[in-house]
Amino acid sequence: MTDNRNVDIPKALENLARGYRIVAANGHLEATLGHLSWRDPEGRGLWMKCQEIGLDEVEVGDLHLIDWEGKVLDGSNGHRHSEWPIHAAVLLARPDVHCVGHTHPMNCVLLSATNEKLVGIGHNGSYFGGKVEVFEKTLALVRNMEDAAGMADALGDAWAVLLRNHGVTFCGTSIEHCVIMGIAIEQACKEQLAMSASGLEWQWKVNTGLKDEAILYPRIVTNLWRYHNRRLDRTEGRS
Numbered sequence: 001m002t003d004n005r006n007v008d009i010p011k012a013l014e015n016l017a018r019g020y021r022i023v024a025a026n027g028h029l030e031a032t033l034g035h036l037s038w039r040d041p042e043g044r045g046l047w048m049k050c051q052e053i054g055l056d057e058v059e060v061g062d063l064h065l066i067d068w069e070g071k072v073l074d075g076s077n078g079h080r081h082s083e084w085p086i087h088a089a090v091l092l093a094r095p096d097v098h099c100v101g102h103t104h105p106m107n108c109v110l111l112s113a114t115n116e117k118l119v120g121i122g123h124n125g126s127y128f129g130g131k132v133e134v135f136e137k138t139l140a141l142v143r144n145m146e147d148a149a150g151m152a153d154a155l156g157d158a159w160a161v162l163l164r165n166h167g168v169t170f171c172g173t174s175i176e177h178c179v180i181m182g183i184a185i186e187q188a189c190k191e192q193l194a195m196s197a198s199g200l201e202w203q204w205k206v207n208t209g210l211k212d213e214a215i216l217y218p219r220i221v222t223n224l225w226r227y228h229n230r231r232l233d234r235t236e237g238r239s
Contacts, residue, residue, distance in 0.1 A: 050078025
């Protein structure tokens with residue numbers, strides 16, 4: 001696991017709050033539902049928003065620290081999201097992951113209801129390498145560690161897993177990476193649904209191993225993150 005003990009926590013929480021608003025602006029908004037979490041660098045648990053606030057409204061003061069047992073330790077005194085186990089299970093299973101998102105974007109929900117496997121039609125789908133599985137142990141909210149651990153197993157070493165008739169859980173090595181993967185998975189599902197509905201014969205991208213294949217290099221993640229922040233500032237009138 002990366003040593004994050006010297007991380008600037010206030011700055012990271014500002015990025016997490018902005019990450020919420022960025023995914024909200026990219027198809028993930030469903031009122032107050034959905035959440036992103038960030039692994040606390042001191043090992044105390046995870047940071048995520050309180051239940052009362054929508055993705056598009058999140059500021060640093062709306063975040064609170066939750067330990068691995070679900071107890072709120074610090075931050076907002078708002079209600080804790082009942083699906084916090086989703087985040088805890090992924091972070092415990094994946095030491096490479098430092099940020100987790102769980103949302104209900106329309107195209108991810110629609111594809112999760114089909115028997116189709118997500119494939120790479122364009123670069124958005126290619127970022128996931130054909131590894132996106134569907135978790136279908138339950139169609140209900142994932143409110144306990146047993147179900148959450150099953151979902152984490154379905155995720156495996158991938159960056160996203162669809163939840164049958166429910167939504168998507170996505171993750172990344174950083175807040176920036178997680179947010180970009182969240183945007184990409186919704187766009188990839190949208191592309192595949194549109195192509196399937198077209199009635200045309202179509203092909204998906206094959207993992208050729210070529211150097212120039214669609215891969216999210218760190219520099220690309222940084223570029224995309226900065227772009228979405230500039231766009232957010234313009235939208236919010238902060239530029």
